[in-house]
Amino acid sequence: MTGVLATAMLLYTEEQRLAIDGFRKFAEAQLRPKVTEYEQAGCPPARTELIDLFRMLEDFGLVSGLIPADCGGPGIDRFTFGLLYEELAKVWPELALAILIQSHVALILSALGTPEIKKTYLEPLLRGERIGCLCISEPGVGSNVAEVQTRAVREGDGFRVRGQKLWISNGAQSDFAIIVCSVDGELSMLIVDRENGNYQSREVKKMGFVSASTCELFFDGAVAPAGNLLGRSGGGLTQVLKLFETARVFVGLTAVGIAAAALEDAIGYAKQRHQHGKPIGGHQLIQAYVAEMATEVDAARLLCQRALMLLDLGVRCDTQTSMAKWYATEKAVEIASRAIGIHGGVGITKEFSVERHFRNARILPVPDGTTEIQKLIIGRNILGISAFT
Ligand SMILES: Cc1cc2nc3c(=O)[nH]c(=O)nc-3n(C[C@H](O)[C@H](O)[C@H](O)COP(=O)(O)OP(=O)(O)OC[C@H]3O[C@@H](n4cnc5c(N)ncnc54)[C@H](O)[C@@H]3O)c2cc1C
Missing domain, CATH: 1.10.540.10 (Acyl-CoA dehydrogenase/oxidase, N-terminal domain)
Structure with a gap:
């Protein structure tokens, strides 16, 4: 900056x-x-x-x-x-x-x-020796985490796990997985070790975030010792929802990083590209675009920072974390798109990084609760009426 x-x-x-x-x-x-x-x-x-x-x-x-x-x-x-x-x-x-x-x-x-x-x-x-991943989503379960199908059945002094997870970040490199699954009919968290091919992964190719692993994970009779149950049995959903709250702000901050990079590229290009006898940054409409982008990057950052400060205070702030997540991720898509516009033809080429910013930004309204879900949380909290039921 x-x-x-x-x-x-x-x-x-x-x-x-x-x-x-x-x-x-x-x-x-x-x-x-x-x-x-x-x-x-x-x-x-x-x-x-x-x-x-x-x-x-x-x-x-x-x-x-x-x-x-x-x-x-x-x-x-x-x-x-x-x-x-x-x-x-x-x-x-x-x-x-x-x-x-x-x-x-x-x-x-x-x-x-x-x-x-x-x-x-x-x-x-x-110590930097093991990599973990967090598995909630499944082929049939995304926005409604309560419908998780993966099951862990008690067997001997442990569990046998059957099910499939989808969109798992760090899945390819993971040594162990923390999975949300049904245990005795209640959602719980269980750690499953990858050792000896206990679970398999398949990388899913995406339009953006290509250097981040996103995997399908297969638990086809995977085993886990009883001691690998994490937290209260049956407390899985509450614990996951609490975790989502912190993680979603960091997804918002990821979008802020992308938007800030796109803005910086747009400013650099607007200063050096000349049309109609002056740098394009000297034209009023381009100045308005840059002013809007800079304001929106700051607004997104401030919403994320406010949410983090509230989380640091330990108070309930799901309205504020959801505001930060949807606003930052949706604005990053608009800002990266505008940065491509400011670049003209070269903006859509692989020779400039704005096309990568755009492909990356477009991914982020999805993970850790889509924009629609964030707005339903905010709406529910403000109106006192749940649209989920
Ligand atoms: C890059 C990336 C990384 C991810 N990493 C992980 C991970 O590490 N671990 C993990 O468990 N998951 C991960 N996810 C999964 C992510 O959390 C889900 O994709 C997300 O929750 C949405 O679920 P879905 O894709 O099944 O969409 P769906 O839930 O099927 O939604 C499809 C569309 O319907 C809308 N919709 C759904 N319900 C409603 C409703 N009630 N009202 C209005 N609209 C609705 C959604 O907003 C969306 O637009 C990742 C996803 C991505 C893209």
């Missing part, structure tokens, strides 16, 4: 500004060169490559950061974590999504895991 737009940074503490500065330098030097590499290869990093990337990001607390101090983590507040997360999303949103999942797996394990679970799953994850 340069010039007048950087003024807003003065609202952050000196410590936060230094952290952002340090992270930007790291991201430009270490991550930026890899982005094009993976984009051109058209596939996500292999497991060992993702492990290396997570280890680098953990130097900034981006894996363990959200784990509270009383659970042995650094306990970075969500607001500060979000500042670095947005910087990551601006450079490599696909990796931001991967870290969002890994950090939330860590958060769930730290909050709900038994000492044994922490030893087997959380500690190796924090």
Whole structure:
């Protein structure tokens, strides 16, 4: 961020500004060169490559950061974590999504895991040895998580799991999966190890986020020990809905990162491209576009930051988290589209990054609750009438 737009940074503490500065330098030097590499290869990093990337990001607390101090983590507040997360999303949103999942797996394990679970799953994850994924969605279950079909049946001193999950981020590289499934007729969370082919994955090809893994996962008689039940049996749905609330703000911040990158590209191009005897940025309509885009990026960021501050306070804020998610993700699509417009013909080519911003932005209104679902939550809370039933 340069010039007048950087003024807003003065609202952050000196410590936060230094952290952002340090992270930007790291991201430009270490991550930026890899982005094009993976984009051109058209596939996500292999497991060992993702492990290396997570280890680098953990130097900034981006894996363990959200784990509270009383659970042995650094306990970075969500607001500060979000500042670095947005910087990551601006450079490599696909990796931001991967870290969002890994950090939330860590958060769930730290909050709900038994000492044994922490030893087997959380500690190796924090040492950068294991990758986890979170499985809720299924081929027949998306917006209505209460209809989950995957079942874990008690067998001996453990469980046998049958079912299929879909759209699972980090699925290809995962060593274990936290799945929402039905246990004794109630939704619960269970950890299933991948070891010895216990579950299989198939990568789903997408229009954007090509360097982020999104998988179909097959549990065809997978086994899990009884001790792998996470949290209260039957508490699965409540726990998942609570988790969604934090995660959806980070999806919003991913969109802010993409929108900020698209805006920066548009500003750069508007200054150097000349038409009708002057830079196109000197034409009034282009100035209006840039003004609108810059305002919308800020509005989206502020909604996300407010939601994170409320989450840090520990108060109920599902209205505000839903506002942040739908607004940030939908605006990113519009902003990236406008950035393509400002680029004219070159904007739709693979030689400029705005087409990638647009393909990436178009993905984000879907995960962690679609725009329609966010608006139904907000509407329900404001009106006191649920449209879900
Ligand atoms: C990149 C990516 C990563 C993801 N990562 C994960 C992951 O790691 N783990 C995981 O479990 N899931 C993941 N998901 C799945 C995601 O959460 C679901 O795709 C999302 O919840 C929507 O579900 P669906 O695709 O089945 O759409 P559906 O629920 O079938 O919805 C289809 C359309 O109908 C609309 N709709 C549905 N119900 C209503 C209603 N009551 N009123 C009005 N409109 C409605 C929706 O808004 C949408 O427009 C990911 C998805 C993507 C795209």
